[in-house]
Amino acid sequence: xxxxxxxxxxxxxxxxxxxxxxxxxxxxxxxxxxxxxxxxxxxxxxxxxxxxxxxxxxxxxxxxxxxxxxxxxxxxxxxxxxxxxxxxxxxxxxxxxxxxxxxxxxxxxxxxxxxxxxxxxxxxxxxxxxxxxxxxxxxxxxxxxxxxxxxxxxxxxxxxxxxxxxxxxxxxxxxxxxxxxxxxxxxxxxxxxxxxxxx
Amino acid sequence: xxxxxxxxxxxxxxxxxxxxxxxxxxxxxxxxxxxxxxxxxxxxxxxxxxxxxxxxxxxxxxxxxxxxxxxxxxxxxxxxxxxxxxxxxxxxxxxxxxxxxxxxxxxxxxxxxxxxxxxxxxxxxxxxxxxxxxxxxxxxxxxxxxxxxxxxxxxxxxxxxxxxxxxxxxxxxxxxxxxxxxxxxxxxxxxxxxxxxxxxxxxxxxxxxxxxxxxxxxxxxxxxxxxxxxxxxxxxxxxxxxxxxxxxxxxxxxxxxxxxxxxxxxxxxxxxxxxxxxxxxxxxxxxxxxxxxxxxxxxxxxxxxxxxxxxxxxxxxxxxxxxxxxxxxxxxxxxxxxxxxxxxxxxxxxxxxxxxxxxxxxxxxxxxxxxxxxxxxxxxxxxxxxxxxxxxxxxxxxxxxxxxxxxxxxxxxxxxxxxxxxxxxxxxxxxxxxxxxxxxxxxxxxxxxxxxxxxxxxxxxxxxxxx
Ligand code: SF4
Numbered sequence: 001x002x003x004x005x006x007x008x009x010x011x012x013x014x015x016x017x018x019x020x021x022x023x024x025x026x027x028x029x030x031x032x033x034x035x036x037x038x039x040x041x042x043x044x045x046x047x048x049x050x051x052x053x054x055x056x057x058x059x060x061x062x063x064x065x066x067x068x069x070x071x072x073x074x075x076x077x078x079x080x081x082x083x084x085x086x087x088x089x090x091x092x093x094x095x096x097x098x099x100x101x102x103x104x105x106x107x108x109x110x111x112x113x114x115x116x117x118x119x120x121x122x123x124x125x126x127x128x129x130x131x132x133x134x135x136x137x138x139x140x141x142x143x144x145x146x147x148x149x150x151x152x153x154x155x156x157x158x159x160x161x162x163x164x165x166x167x168x169x170x171x172x173x174x175x176x177x178x179x180x181x182x183x184x185x186x187x188x189x190x191x192x193x194x195x196x197x198x199x
Numbered sequence: 200x201x202x203x204x205x206x207x208x209x210x211x212x213x214x215x216x217x218x219x220x221x222x223x224x225x226x227x228x229x230x231x232x233x234x235x236x237x238x239x240x241x242x243x244x245x246x247x248x249x250x251x252x253x254x255x256x257x258x259x260x261x262x263x264x265x266x267x268x269x270x271x272x273x274x275x276x277x278x279x280x281x282x283x284x285x286x287x288x289x290x291x292x293x294x295x296x297x298x299x300x301x302x303x304x305x306x307x308x309x310x311x312x313x314x315x316x317x318x319x320x321x322x323x324x325x326x327x328x329x330x331x332x333x334x335x336x337x338x339x340x341x342x343x344x345x346x347x348x349x350x351x352x353x354x355x356x357x358x359x360x361x362x363x364x365x366x367x368x369x370x371x372x373x374x375x376x377x378x379x380x381x382x383x384x385x386x387x388x389x390x391x392x393x394x395x396x397x398x399x400x401x402x403x404x405x406x407x408x409x410x411x412x413x414x415x416x417x418x419x420x421x422x423x424x425x426x427x428x429x430x431x432x433x434x435x436x437x438x439x440x441x442x443x444x445x446x447x448x449x450x451x452x453x454x455x456x457x458x459x460x461x462x463x464x465x466x467x468x469x470x471x472x473x474x475x476x477x478x479x480x481x482x483x484x485x486x487x488x489x490x491x492x493x494x495x496x497x498x499x500x501x502x503x504x505x506x507x508x509x510x511x512x513x514x515x516x517x518x519x520x521x522x523x524x525x526x527x528x529x530x531x532x533x534x535x536x537x538x539x540x541x542x543x544x545x546x547x548x549x550x551x552x553x554x555x556x557x558x559x560x561x562x563x564x565x566x567x568x569x570x571x572x573x574x575x576x577x578x579x580x581x582x583x584x585x586x587x588x589x590x591x592x593x594x595x596x597x598x599x600x601x602x603x604x605x606x607x608x609x610x611x612x613x614x615x616x617x618x619x620x621x622x623x624x625x626x627x628x629x630x631x632x633x634x635x636x637x638x639x640x641x642x643x644x645x646x647x648x649x650x651x652x653x654x655x656x657x658x659x660x661x662x663x664x665x666x
Contacts, residue, residue, distance in 0.1 A: 033242070035480045049409070075376065169359075170352055173354075177355075180226070183214045190454040192229070192319060193448075194254075194317060195296055198448055
């Protein structure tokens with residue numbers, strides 16, 4: 001996972017609350033066997049509607065999603081995070097995230113920044129009045145900057161640390177690789193191995 | 200204070216203890232892989248440039264999507280074919296042993312591991328499949344994991360886990376003639392409910408459990424998940440050792456002796472404390488069947504479809520109402536009068552050789568009810584070969600049943616073996632959820648003996664009804 005310190009990109013105002021994971025990525029896309037390439041699946045149903053924000057320049061190339069409250073509710077699918085990342089989003093801002101989605105974001109390297117709803121409203125206005133305006137998400141300082149506005153956001157210390165360090169779950173465990181190797185050296189000889197195959 | 204079996208096995212696998220309620224890092228002895236839950240895990244490794252840490256503790260088989268007829272032809276369903284082909288590519292690329300369709304060791308992952316002797320007492324076993332609990336029958340901590348955990352195990356051979364609470368389930372006395380371990384576990388789930396085991400690892404013990412064969416013990420542990428538990432186990436004993444001796448991956452020579460010495464220590468200490476205890480009398484356990492749409496909605500075969508109005512708890516009442524509507528059943532109907540369309544003998548719950556032998560014994564020399572289709576799907580290619588060597592295939596064919604190739608088949612209907620809308624099935628599998636065996640299909644969970652007797656009479660029946 002790549003380290004995340006600060007990111008600046010075009011902000012996308014998504015004026016909807018309660019965006020559940022089935023809206024983020026409909027269930028039909030879950031049959032795939034890949035982990036990447038879900039960009040076409042992101043908000044697939046909404047993207048068929050002309051007035052959907054991502055169908056318009058310059059939002060099309062956005063990388064900071066500014067969403068309404070209760071983002072990521074519903075099914076626990078990790079694909080929701082993958083789809084957002086694959087499309088090009090580095091961060092999502094909302095005044096409230098569903099717990100599982102927040103957890104999956106941390107694991108997947110997507111910053112889920114929690115802002116006050118009134119700050120979300122201010123950012124929406126800027127992005128709508130100045131389409132293409134950039135938003136900076138500074139994880140180190142825990143601030144979001146858009147135009148002349150700079151506001152704080154919340155993210156728990158642990159998630160922030162692992163994003164700053166670029167550690168996914170596996171990376172975290174591999175910090176204890178010496179312990180694993182030591183444990184392996186002590187495993188009894190009678191424990192079975194699958195290789196070589198015996199019949 | 201003494202320790203329970205589960206605590207001993209856990210303790211022997213702690214790579215790094217978690218401080219203040221943080222999870223322990225637990226070493227995994229055996230990782231079983233199949234085509235459905237592994238593709239993204241391998242892809243994750245590839246994206247991060249990580250190898251599989253211990254291919255020698257990993258084994259893969261094709262089971263969920265595989266057809267049970269015409270296995271030499273290309274798989275028609277595109278998603279299924281892609282999943283199988285992806286597994287083959289991944290196994291090749293990462294150096295993992297794979298038993299593909301057509302291979303003598305192919306089969307349902309939970310049938311293959313024990314039969315090769317890879318599942319042994321005191322191990323930690325994981326697989327991206329909830330019925331991994333099956334392997335607990337050997338006194339192993341065995342549990343299902345999600346796809347990101349599959350990737351984690353592939354990369355590190357460990358998992359971060361919080362310790363479970365422990366629950367003992369004691370089954371005293373002797374099982375009546377005609378009742379099986381499937382009836383024990385259906386009775387347990389009916390008693391403690393589908394959430395009763397949540398947060399626990401279950402240890403099954405008592406005289407009735409000790410008398411069971413390894414195959415029968417696997418049936419019980421298999422359905423631990425249906426009681427809400429992530430794992431269930433049984434202390435290893437002479438039955439376990441006898442089952443393992445001589446299997447391809449069982450220890451040999453001095454290793455065998457060392458292993459048995461260790462395995463014998465894997466018992467709950469007399470002064471150990473469980474967090475919860477449940478007791479059942481085996482003598483009360485009749486053949487069980489489910490009438491509803493969760494495995495806890497089961498009753499002895501001598502009973503009748505319950506009346507939801509008589510259920511006090513509001514949630515359970517409405518669950519029963521919904522279940523009866525879906526199942527197309529009327530309260531008060533004797534369970535024995537329920538006519539079924541299909542009998543499915545298979546799945547990781549009941550598709551081992553002993554299950555096939557038991558069912559074959561019931562139908563030998565009898566004729567199938569003409570209104571019924573019966574499908575027999577051995578759990579593995581090995582089981583199929585063994586059954587054929589014993590002539591069981593002929594018994595099933597003479598009876599009028601379809602003799603299929605190994606796989607999960609109608610247990611979950613990912614392949615073409617599915618129920619059609621409204622079709623009613625007596626099934627030896629483990630889940631009677633709505634649509635599990637096909638959209639609109641109606642499932643009654645039963646033992647292999649009840650399945651066989653049902654195929655004779657056409658209505659839910661036990662072998663005793665045939666005399
Ligand atoms: S037989 Fe059924 S329960 Fe067992 S692994 Fe296959 S699908 Fe899962």
